[in-house]
Amino acid sequence: xxxxxxxxxxxxxxxxxxxxxxxxxxxxxxxxxxxxxxxxxxxxxxxxxxxxxxxxxxxxxxxxxxxxxxxxxxxxxxxxxxxxxxxxxxxxxxxxxxxxxxxxxxxxxxxxxxxxxxxxxxxxxxxxxxxxxxxxxxxxxxxxxxxxxxxxxxxxxxxxxxxxxxxxxxxxxxxxxxxxxxxxxxxxxxxxxxxxxxxxxxxxxxxxxxxxxxxxxxxxxxxxxxxxxxxxxxxxxxxxxxxxxxxxxxxxxxxxxxxxxxxxxxxxxxxxxxxxxxxxxxxxxxxxxxxxxxxxxx
Numbered sequence: 001x002x003x004x005x006x007x008x009x010x011x012x013x014x015x016x017x018x019x020x021x022x023x024x025x026x027x028x029x030x031x032x033x034x035x036x037x038x039x040x041x042x043x044x045x046x047x048x049x050x051x052x053x054x055x056x057x058x059x060x061x062x063x064x065x066x067x068x069x070x071x072x073x074x075x076x077x078x079x080x081x082x083x084x085x086x087x088x089x090x091x092x093x094x095x096x097x098x099x100x101x102x103x104x105x106x107x108x109x110x111x112x113x114x115x116x117x118x119x120x121x122x123x124x125x126x127x128x129x130x131x132x133x134x135x136x137x138x139x140x141x142x143x144x145x146x147x148x149x150x151x152x153x154x155x156x157x158x159x160x161x162x163x164x165x166x167x168x169x170x171x172x173x174x175x176x177x178x179x180x181x182x183x184x185x186x187x188x189x190x191x192x193x194x195x196x197x198x199x200x201x202x203x204x205x206x207x208x209x210x211x212x213x214x215x216x217x218x219x220x221x222x223x224x225x226x227x228x229x230x231x232x233x234x235x236x237x238x239x240x241x242x243x244x245x246x247x248x249x250x251x252x253x254x255x256x257x258x259x260x261x262x263x264x265x266x267x268x269x270x271x272x273x274x275x276x277x278x279x280x281x282x283x284x285x286x287x288x289x290x291x292x293x294x295x296x297x298x
Contacts, residue, residue: 038103055104105122111185132163149185149187208267214267217267234275
């Protein structure tokens with residue numbers, strides 16, 4: 001059996017689906033497929049085409065003969081129909097059954113003035129209020145109006161959303177849907193200055209909002225490839241309660257790669273951050289800090 005790889009647009013496949021073979025519906029019509037969902041695909045009478053696959057982050061799956069086909073955002077029945085259309089090149093009246101055997105999740109980054117900032121796994125279709133809830137809600141010290149949150153989706157779409165109108169006013173139109181690799185930034189009500197020095201694009205004084213962490217400071221200072229920053233050997237110098245100055249090493253890579261806030265500490269007024277020059281390039285740097293810079297400078 002010769003496997004042909006290629007991309008089959010779902011919209012085109014659905015236009016042709018009326019002429020395809022029967023596609024069995026195995027879930028409610030309102031069910032929509034999402035990245036991370038685990039699927040079982042079967043073709044009647046063609047056991048060698050049976051596959052168990054996981055929907056990729058771009059909404060596609062790969063199947064024998066069909067190649068790569070986009071199913072994210074479609075119902076299981078429509079996805080089965082699209083696969084049947086693609087198989088018509090090789091089979092006569094293909095009958096495709098598609099079962100969702102496991103629901104996936106999306107990863108959302110929540111930073112700023114929330115109780116527990118970090119990366120969270122949410123259900124597909126989760127919204128801004130779900131992300132705020134996963135982060136423990138708003139910082140209880142906020143006494144006035146809630147701030148305007150900044151949201152950046154993986155496709156480049158950005159939003160400014162009034163959390164006061166969403167969380168206190170209950171306005172559902174402001175409860176925007178989030179996708180995988182979305183990021184949410186909740187700026188704190190007060191600001192303070194820190195110094196970021198070393199291998200950054202714009203060393204000097206950086207203004208942060210209450211609740212901001214080290215990653216926000218580095219993103220604001222600029223950490224492009226040309227800066228050659230070593231985020232694994234950052235030093236944070238702080239004046240302690242006893243009046244003495246102490247320096248603390250921080251491996252920010254651990255936070256950017258694994259979502260562990262232990263390696264992305266909250267910063268305080270007067271902190272000095274030193275970023276050394278990297279000994280070698282690190283691939284996670286431009287990806288994560290680029291998302292953060294989009295949030296900060298929206």
